[in-house]
């Protein structure tokens with residue numbers, strides 16, 4: 001029997017891919033057997049998904065085949081869906097088999113948080129994966145096509161976006177850019193189309209810099225987005241949404257961007273979790289199992305004030321790197337290093353050529369912020385795939 005430790009990584013998102021790539025680089029020959037499991041044979045750039053969802057970019061541009069990222073002589077890739085994690089038995093159950101591990105990295109990402117709002121699960125669409133955004137894009141086009149047959153159905157042309165966090169804001173920015181093109185393509189009067197972004201909190205982008213929030217809302221309003229702020233969605237039906245104010249909006253398209261939670265599999269595995277996010281120790285391990293690490297949207301890392309860091313790609317990537325370093329140290333019997341998050345800032349797109357951001361404490365808007373967003377995207381491509389990937393997938 002082999003004595004080489006078996007490391008299994010679940011999920012090839014930002015956290016999982018960075019863990020795998022770092023292990024591939026750091027581990028020597030025969031130091032460990034590393035297996036990466038993902039339900040698709042591609043990694044997707046989640047941070048781009050608002051564009052293919054709105055139809056302003058091809059979903060293909062957000063997808064990178066895992067075989068092009070990893071060295072399959074060093075990492076075994078298994079395309080399968082995880083159905084159960086059994087930490088006590090050191091096993092992972094896949095839809096088509098079982099994997100045993102000595103060390104496990106959970107990077108299964110998040111899912112839409114519906115807060116138990118009736119009808120959301122059934123009738124709303126989510127921006128979560130290549131398949132889910134393809135559905136949104138096709139659905140939007142179909143509403144235009146249907147309107148041509150039933151021109152009295154104004155609800156076909158009302159697009160509701162629930163939640164004005166960063167995902168909602170980035171999506172309405174893209175959708176507002178797409179609408180004029182769809183109107184032209186389907187010969188529809190743009191005045192008949194509505195994009196309504198509904199936010200429960202007293203402001204869009206709650207907690208973000210108020211001056212930048214105001215800028216974003218101005219840009220988006222000028223592009224034709226209507227905001228309903230301080231207004232919670234109470235119910236979702238096949239015909240629209242019911243708001244807490246008592247108002248009903250008729251629409252056949254509801255895109256829910258009202259928040260995310262960690263993957264349900266981590267709760268089902270018995271890890272102590274808050275909304276599917278596992279509180280990890282300073283080394284990114286679960287408190288119950290020292291051999292199980294959690295990275296990305298499934299993990300909960302507290303800041304100095306004891307509040308959780310928002311789940312972002314930036315955090316997931318840094319965790320992936322730190323997790324790989326600690327796994328290598330464990331295998332070599334060296335001391336582990338505490339994870340320290342280095343927050344570089346936030347940049348959010350508002351559609352073509354427009355963005356807002358704070359980078360290293362410096363506020364930026366407009367073209368400058370949009371350029372910064374491109375640079376951040378290129379840096380990510382470089383980190384995971386070097387110059388060849390930048391040239392293949394990068395946008396300049």
Ligand code: FAD
Nearest residue numbers: 011013014015039046047081082109296297311312313314
């Ligand atoms: P993910 O990237 O979600 O990856 C999870 C992986 O696990 C996926 O490959 C999935 O297919 C796989 N998986 C899931 N379940 C299973 C299963 N049962 N079996 C096998 N595989 C499975 N953050 C930023 O920092 N900057 C941004 O600009 C930014 N923009 C964003 C824009 C949008 C539109 C969205 C939706 C999010 C954005 N975020 C951004 C947040 C960021 O994308 C997430 O925090 C990040 O993707 C989390 O990475 P992760 O590795 O935890 O999970």
Ligand code: NAD
Nearest residue numbers: 163165166167198199200201232233258259310311347348
């Ligand atoms: P979020 O939790 O940040 O925002 C969800 C929004 O929906 C909140 O403002 C909330 O008040 C609102 N909401 C909740 N229930 C509602 C209801 N019933 N009716 C109306 N509004 C409701 O979620 P998100 O925007 O998907 O972001 C998820 C994570 O991804 C965050 O950490 C975010 O920072 C990150 N992200 C970052 C970027 C970026 O940096 N450019 C882009 C997208 C997402």
